[in-house]
Amino acid sequence: MSFWEFFITRLDRVWALTLEHAWLILVAVAIAIAVGVLVGVLITYSRPAAHGALYFCQVMMTVPSLAMLGLLLPLFGIGFTTGVIALTLYSLLPIVRNTYLGIREINPAVIEAARGMGMRELSILRRIKLPMAFSVIMAGIRTATVMVVGIGAIAYCIGAGGLGEFIFRGISQYNKDLIVIGAVCISLLAILADFLLKRTEKRLSFRS
Amino acid sequence: MRQRNRVLGWTVMPLFLLACGAFTIYYFVENPGGAMAARLLIYPNVFKLIQQHVLLVVVSSLLAIATALPLGILISRPRFRTLGLVVENVVNVAQTVPSLAVLALAFTFLGWGFNTAVFALWCYSLLPILRNTYAGIRSVSPSILEAARGMGMTPGHILGRIELPLATPIIMGGIRTAVVINVGTATLATFIAGGGLGDLIVTGIGVRRTELILAGAILSAVLAILLDHLLSQAEAEFG
Numbered sequence: 001m002s003f004w005e006f007f008i009t010r011l012d013r014v015w016a017l018t019l020e021h022a023w024l025i026l027v028a029v030a031i032a033i034a035v036g037v038l039v040g041v042l043i044t045y046s047r048p049a050a051h052g053a054l055y056f057c058q059v060m061m062t063v064p065s066l067a068m069l070g071l072l073l074p075l076f077g078i079g080f081t082t083g084v085i086a087l088t089l090y091s092l093l094p095i096v097r098n099t100y101l102g103i104r105e106i107n108p109a110v111i112e113a114a115r116g117m118g119m120r121e122l123s124i125l126r127r128i129k130l131p132m133a134f135s136v137i138m139a140g141i142r143t144a145t146v147m148v149v150g151i152g153a154i155a156y157c158i159g160a161g162g163l164g165e166f167i168f169r170g171i172s173q174y175n176k177d178l179i180v181i182g183a184v185c186i187s188l189l190a191i192l193a194d195f196l197l198k199r200t201e202k203r204l205s206f207r208s
Numbered sequence: 209m210r211q212r213n214r215v216l217g218w219t220v221m222p223l224f225l226l227a228c229g230a231f232t233i234y235y236f237v238e239n240p241g242g243a244m245a246a247r248l249l250i251y252p253n254v255f256k257l258i259q260q261h262v263l264l265v266v267v268s269s270l271l272a273i274a275t276a277l278p279l280g281i282l283i284s285r286p287r288f289r290t291l292g293l294v295v296e297n298v299v300n301v302a303q304t305v306p307s308l309a310v311l312a313l314a315f316t317f318l319g320w321g322f323n324t325a326v327f328a329l330w331c332y333s334l335l336p337i338l339r340n341t342y343a344g345i346r347s348v349s350p351s352i353l354e355a356a357r358g359m360g361m362t363p364g365h366i367l368g369r370i371e372l373p374l375a376t377p378i379i380m381g382g383i384r385t386a387v388v389i390n391v392g393t394a395t396l397a398t399f400i401a402g403g404g405l406g407d408l409i410v411t412g413i414g415v416r417r418t419e420l421i422l423a424g425a426i427l428s429a430v431l432a433i434l435l436d437h438l439l440s441q442a443e444a445e446f447g
Contacts, residue, residue, distance in 0.1 A: 058436075061388075062388055062392075062432045063392075063432060063433070064391060064392035064395040064429065064432055066392075066395040066409055066410075067395055067424070067425035067428045068429075069409075070412065070422070070425035071421075073413065074418045074422065146303075149304070149306075150306035150308075152306075153306045153308045153309065154306075154396065157410070164308065167309055167312045170312055170316075171312050171315060171399055171400065179313055179316060180313070182309060183305055183306065183309030183312070186306050186309065187304045187306075187309075190304035
């Protein structure tokens with residue numbers, strides 16, 4: 001059986017697993033954006049907190065993905081939740097760091113002027129800091145997403161589902177086609193996610 | 209102050225991490241929690257796995273540095289300009305392939321074992337070093353190169369005395385990224401029978417023994433943090 005025939009017989013499985021994988025990534029990245037941007041904004045107000053938070057995220061990122069899943073497994077059990085938590089922890093660093101840097105790099109004179117015009121801190125944040133840091137924050141989100149799509153493959157071994165199934169099955173059945181399908185689907189998903197985020201960024205920044 | 213930070217970075221933090229690792233080994237070997245885990249959690253076995261893990265990372269990283277550095281220098285030469293651009297784009301796409309898939313694909317060609325794992329790790333860690341070497345050399349300002357040429361320096365001299373020293377921080381950054389990726393991917397080597405600390409984690413997940421999972425996970429995490437710390441220290445020193 002040629003590769004293409006093999007691929008076509010498995011098309012519905014490919015589709016189901018791709019959706020499962022995408023859902024896992026979507027939930028994890030959505031949580032990471034909510035937490036990461038909030039933390040990134042908060043730590044711009046305190047230098048020691050910024051050092052602490054960035055160091056914490058750096059360490060999180062260094063921990064091997066299989067080890068992270070192993071550490072979370074006794075706490076949260078087998079399944080989707082553990083996968084989401086692990087992926088969220090991995091995607092925090094790029095998002096937190098880029099939010100922090102994006103806001104720190106705004107010209108202080110702009111913020112001074114806003115304050116002089118009588119804007120309050122919250123509206124400075126909403127109308128000036130976040131829009132000006134937007135492209136840097138989006139770059140962080142893109143890095144995080146692409147990275148997490150790859151790590152998502154490993155989440156299969158703790159029962160979180162996704163395209164990792166093809167790769168793990170391929171190894172245990174010594175089936176190259178399965179592995180190639182898994183690898184290509186994951187890469188395409190990462191490239192697609194990156195592309196969509198780039199489009200979103202362009203559209204949103206045009207409006208503001 | 210800076211001097212003190214440097215000395216602290218080379219001593220206190222690594223010693224603390226080593227102590228964490230030693231305590232983890234001691235604790236889990238003494239309290240394996242059940243006969244199944246007790247058979248795997250013995251000192252010789254744990255040390256053998258740590259040794260395999262370190263060997264995987266060190267061999268593959270050294271090979272990657274030895275190949276990617278000359279390649280990066282080569283494609284940054286003006287003669288290979290177009291090749292450099294091609295490589296840059298290929299690297300960007302190749303980076304989206306998950307590390308697990310690289311291991312699995314290497315396995316289908318080369319079969320089970322340690323050597324396959326080293327090969328896969330080498331392939332995967334080539335990219336960050338290659339990209340950073342190229343980017344680092346390209347980032348040297350043309351006016352500096354012009355000045356060097358004006359002083360009568362030969363291309364070899366320019367490379368050795370100007371381009372490489374100026375690109376060192378960026379190249380070091382690439383090497384650090386590569387090593388950290390390798391430590392992480394080395395835990396996955398267990399899936400293709402490549403050994404390493406992943407053995408403990410995966411066996412632990414299979415037989416549902418938290419002690420095995422935690423021992424493997426904590427030790428590989430400590431190892432990763434230790435190596436990353438040492439490299440960032442080296443980066444600050446020589447970069």
